[in-house]
Amino acid sequence: MAENNLVNVAVVGATGAVGEKIIEILEHKNFPINEIKLLSSKRSAGKRVVFNQQELTVEEAKPESFSNIDIALFSAGGSVSKKLAPEAVKRGAVVVDNTSAFRMDEDVPLVVPEVNEDDLQSHNGIIANPNCSTIQMVAALKPIQKAFGLSRVIVSTYQAVSGAGNQANQELEQQTRQYLNNEEMTAELLPVKGDEKHYPIAFNALPQIDVFQDNGYTFEEMKMINESKKILHAQDLAIAATCVRLPFFTSHAESVYIDVEKGGLTVEDIWSALRGADGVILQDDPNTQTYPTPLNASNKEEVFVGRVRKDLDNTKGFHLWIVSDNLIKGAAWNTIQIAEHLVMNKWL
Amino acid sequence: MAENNLVNVAVVGATGAVGEKIIEILEHKNFPINEIKLLSSKRSAGKRVVFNQQELTVEEAKPESFSNIDIALFSAGGSVSKKLAPEAVKRGAVVVDNTSAFRMDEDVPLVVPEVNEDDLQSHNGIIANPNCSTIQMVAALKPIQKAFGLSRVIVSTYQAVSGAGNQANQELEQQTRQYLNNEEMTAELLPVKGDEKHYPIAFNALPQIDVFQDNGYTFEEMKMINESKKILHAQDLAIAATCVRLPFFTSHAESVYIDVEKGGLTVEDIWSALRGADGVILQDDPNTQTYPTPLNASNKEEVFVGRVRKDLDNTKGFHLWIVSDNLIKGAAWNTIQIAEHLVMNKWL
Structure with a gap:
């Protein structure tokens, strides 16, 4: 985390239905962002997305994409999470994962902040966002x-x-x-x-x-x-x-x-x-x-x-x-709430 | 009932969603009809409907419409049934009513033929068709x-x-x-x-x-x-x-x-x-x-x-x-099944 309490955020699956909502809400809620990196599959890489009046280019998600990232928000499908979430953690990021890849793992907290915020404390780098329903x-x-x-x-x-x-x-x-x-x-x-x-x-x-x-x-x-x-x-x-x-x-x-x-x-x-x-x-x-x-x-x-x-x-x-x-409480907003609680409580 | 075992049928609410289905199924199933009378509100009276290659005119439903009718199939709303079903019974018709008007009356059988056909036997002129759901x-x-x-x-x-x-x-x-x-x-x-x-x-x-x-x-x-x-x-x-x-x-x-x-x-x-x-x-x-x-x-x-x-x-x-x-098993077809069982078992 930067000295100013701002964080570097990566959004994985930035061009999908949930990724789009995540970007929209991060902007709307003034999430304390130092730098944001938008990641996607090879197929969607190169797309341009406007965030806080800045035009950003979506990049292909790779293990090295996560160097210097504090929080990585994953919603690009279970197989992407299985492959890249451990790589992000290895490079020091905390992952909030919106797929079913890790939800039932015993050492991964599964969190709805209004319900079980305290479970966040015991994370080992990955926190799972539950299924929408x-x-x-x-x-x-x-x-x-x-x-x-x-x-x-x-x-x-x-x-x-x-x-x-x-x-x-x-x-x-x-x-x-x-x-x-x-x-x-x-x-x-x-x-x-x-x-x-x-x-x-x-x-x-x-x-x-x-x-x-x-x-x-x-x-x-x-x-x-x-x-x-x-x-x-x-x-x-x-x-x-x-x-x-x-x-x-x-x-x-x-x-x-x-x-x-x-x-x-x-x-x-x-x-x-x-x-x-x-x-x-x-x-x-x-x-x-x-x-x-x-x-x-x-x-x-x-x-x-x-x-x-x-x-x-x-x-x-x-x-x-x-x-x-x-897409909001069922996915993007709950993901960002988890990230907010991690930042606020200094549980990164 | 006519000597030939054919019956005179009235369809009340002939221009509604269920009435249309009833007419279609009566034709399709070769229901043993001697004469058919199509009845509706004043507003819809005068419409022309083809039944077994014959063009029929829909008439306004009135108490005297039911003279010489053996079976009257009602699906024109509860208030029409409350008003006209007793008039039809008074004139010798058996009523199969597709509204909620009489369903919970103790002396009115409420029948799904596959489930409780025998309840038909105790009718006093009116049989209720249950709600679709x-x-x-x-x-x-x-x-x-x-x-x-x-x-x-x-x-x-x-x-x-x-x-x-x-x-x-x-x-x-x-x-x-x-x-x-x-x-x-x-x-x-x-x-x-x-x-x-x-x-x-x-x-x-x-x-x-x-x-x-x-x-x-x-x-x-x-x-x-x-x-x-x-x-x-x-x-x-x-x-x-x-x-x-x-x-x-x-x-x-x-x-x-x-x-x-x-x-x-x-x-x-x-x-x-x-x-x-x-x-x-x-x-x-x-x-x-x-x-x-x-x-x-x-x-x-x-x-x-x-x-x-x-x-x-x-x-x-x-x-x-x-x-x-x-509209079929939930309404028109169940109504006609009831009528069929009444005719077959001579329970009219």
Whole structure:
């Protein structure tokens, strides 16, 4: 870190959907940057990006790119992180990694700052940023867990295509135009780029995000399950997920059922736990049709919660509707929050 | 009924989304019709509709329209049914009503033929067709309930706009074009025509279907809860629903968690219960990315089930993904199935 408390930052995957958001937020939040380096694959290298009125050239990410870097923010896919994150650490950088490469490693903290900031302290050079659908859920559940205990979570997701990158946005837009023009829709990417079958996402719903695991769950579903337990420090939490891709561009929504440990609670009790919570905004009033939606949550950094209802049969059961921008709190903003906490607490 | 076993049929709401489907299916299935009468509101009366190569004129529905009618199929909204269904019964017709007007009346059978055909026998002139989102769920859950018992259901829905009628389809299409043209989206109908606030549905998700009840649930959610108990003859079933409107035209999808009563079951056990079930098609193979989607289920009359998974914590818990065309099995086809069973069994 430079004497002036400013840091040298590298953004890896600078031309991707999340990388673009990271650059936008670093600028907007006046992150204490001495120098910034924008890195990408060989294919995207050479692109020009404006940052704080300066035109920068994106360079190909290589091991030696990380000399003299204090913080490297990775979001260029798991294989890039696996290869280059250790190289960055070797050269003295702290890595905040936005892929699934290191999330479940025991010596890698997996952090949502509002939930488990203290876990940052024990880092060994790499900190993992959780999956988008996990972040917004644990941000909303942590205050409830803290106040009343939490024993069971059953979540069904409603996920935006941008979680699969800029190409997925283009595919949704193209298919939508094809459908409205009575042309056949061409599906080449979703649900999973590397998988054999592709289904149209426009005017459809695909119950597959990421590849299938041996137990019949998708990797996205297992990420939500395993990451939530790690972040909430709750290995015994019973948790299940069904993850579904839907035809909208931005923000994930989640229909979440929970069992709390404390009995006799009312909707008002859940509301008061959520009202005081960092980074959470309660939008819940049936009388005025107030509830969060993906469109309204887009381009905002908070996690929005509404439709809180008491289960009609289980006295410890509640239902919630949780919405947040998957590229901001679900990715770029949470990554930068982690970097901010590292700088502020001098945990670099 | 005429001597030749042919019946005189009236379709009320003949120009609506469901009415159009009813006419199409009556023709396609060669329903044993002697005479057909197409009825509508005053506003839509006079429209011309072709049925079996004959051009028919839609007439305004009035009490005297039902003289000499054997079966009247109503889908013109609850207030029309409340007013005219008793008039039709008074004139000797049996009414199959596709609105929520009579569904919870104790002396009105609420029927999905594959599930509770026998309930038809006790009718007093009116039979209710369940809500679209209910029909497909109970059709898939009945074989599981029958084989293994069922104690708990938690459902999150993914519902098509056509459930809100032809105007909602037009609104989705218009908003989609506006969005793609970078114009502001105009929202005038969804989520609920008569409610104060309207939100865009294009590229969005609305966690409100029908009006809010005093307990914070929407009427759609309470319909799913109460109707399922009645159809499954399971007043003690613990059941909760979260209903969400999404930007596609046809077919509802449902992410369903269930607790069965029998222990030690595997996914294969659930599969075998579903495989033999009337009107249900299993589409479930992670290895070949086989699962139902709304686009693939559209214009089909069956209920499709996939993504069957065993819960990772609760040994009696399973997850399912249930998809069906909301206008066909969810409305028109179930209505006509009821009429067919009435005719076949001479229960008119």
